[in-house]
Amino acid sequence: MTISSRHVQTARLDTFVREAGPETAPVLVLVHGNVSSSVFFEPLMEELAGQFRLIAPDFRGYGDSERLPIDATRGMRDFSDDLAALLQALSVTDPVDLLGWSAGGGVVMQFAIDHPERVRRLVLESGMSPYGFGGTHGEDGRPTTADFAGSGGGTVNPDFLARLRDGDRGEDPASPLTTLRQFYVKPGLSFPEDLEQRFLDGMLATSVGEATYPGDSTPSGHWPGVAPGTTGMNNAISPAYCDLSPFADLDPAPQVLWVRGDQDQIVSDTSLFDMGYLGQVGAVPGWPGEETFPAQPMVSQLRHVLQRAGGHTETVYPDCGHSPHLEHPDRFAADLRAFLA
Template identity: 70%
Template sequence: MTLRDVQTARTTTAVREAGDPSAPTVVLIHGNVSSSAFFDVLIDALAADFHVLAPDFRGYGDSARATIDATRGMADLSDDVAAVLDALGVDGPVDVLGWSAGGNVALQLAIDHPQRVRRLVLEAPGSPFGFGGSTGEDGRPVADDFAGSGGGTANPQFCAALAAGDRGEEPTSPRTTLRAFYVAPGFTFAPEVEEAYLDAMLKTSVGDDVYPGDTVTSGNWPGVAPGTTGMNNALSPKYLDQSGFADLDPAPPVLWIRGDSDQIVSDTSMFDLAQLGKLGAVPGYPGEEVCPTQPMVSQVRAVLEAAGDYTEVVYEGCGHSPHLEQPERFADEVRAFLRS
């Protein structure tokens, strides 16, 4: 595996690459507050059969820092992936695997560049209707200003710890977040592996431009609404509606893999402020009738059912990162799907 900078027409993107360039290409797209380093084991597992490319988002990992235009939803990031393929001379359709928010980037790539995508693997993907501020399987907004989504929903103590390069074990530290939410309760990393993943998290550019993004105040609970720049705003339903994936003719086949103990992307997500308010963790919650929770998994399923050709696989006792928690099974199922 090599890690190199690729100068594209849009920015400078760090890309992990492995395998024979003449083999079928699979692109791995990481999630929020992470990088392609989280795919190192999976890259090794797939490199014998595929040409593997794993780019870092702008402002994440080893890529150049550049503002994410949230008003385009995931399009800034999916266009960056397309630009990497252009720069590397990868012309034909590729297989794409997206993890967490990377699943939203993968969906956007398929929507905007359908000729680029042959098959999709969605690993614990975010809802096609964004993160926070929507409800129902159709993703209808909870408030007219999409309150409860965007940059202001990130925990400020976590953001401060991330910016400071904190390697401690406080409740809101990056290390504790990695242990408690990226994987299922009880799962432990080998010490050197945990340090490598923490290194990757701490490379996230913190600010209004990248993570979590800017925010505006709202008269609706919980008092914050989305701004216009940065990752968490790009994930707001104000700007992100990927239900159009079902309108592709044809939509690419999808393998959807998720854990049954995922606390991040869930119908009862511990990162949904409405869910936290319902549990009493965020004060002033106005109740389910005013601010219902977001059924994230149900929203994913509704769009994939409308698209038609998908397979859902649920790993028992697994959290938000099946490729880390059950790596051999995950690699085997991905390989079989991409070969079919």
């Protein structure tokens, strides 16, 4: 089945969208994660296009969508509002199923909070913690410091950021391509070269700056010395502004299929992108210790909220990293079909 793409002008922005499947089929919206785009869903779309009308947009500032700023003080609401405007522009009025990958999981949870009447079911693929990324501890997402130090735009590896900005296609340790190979999937997994290069294109299409990715930052008197700013993606997913725990109070909350890999290094209770865990293993100097700045238990936090909501199924794929839909495509597609049937 052919995947088509187009720009859709909504009431909020010019959104680039990939689409597949018959218009009369049930709608499944695919929402990508950070430093990526809807291109990462192309293999899944080819597999599912016979059963669903698939709609896969690029975030503002990502892929080929308009480079508009992200108001981080609204948490994930810029993206939730953008999605609502897109569905309106596409004349999709019935409740839809949504799949959110990584930070996209936060977007679809926020969409369910904002528009519960428009949601049928949710699939969270390697979904982020409902309490944001970094700066909290405990399964109930308690702030580690008053200013949420260790989260936000200042926590990104500056070498990676510079290479992303410069369009680096090399294989140095901090390059986007190496990040794709080492963290987006379990290390050692290989893609056909043309597909890998398309994924890399999707990463390099990220708009880099204070308004988009990763956002601005402010100094902090707490380790590791940076706290969130007010603009950009990594501040939007900071616990300073991102709190998706009201999902548990929806009545009724939509049914959720949560799929994750057992070797995910990004969203994990031992995440290699979390300052608390990086300090613990000695990768970031000056760590003040477990009592002062513990690692964020991201998986435990999401489980805590989903258990409060009720009606969720957690499925853990063995031998799998951050992208089950790419690493175990046949099983993922089968699980998705069974859940959405």
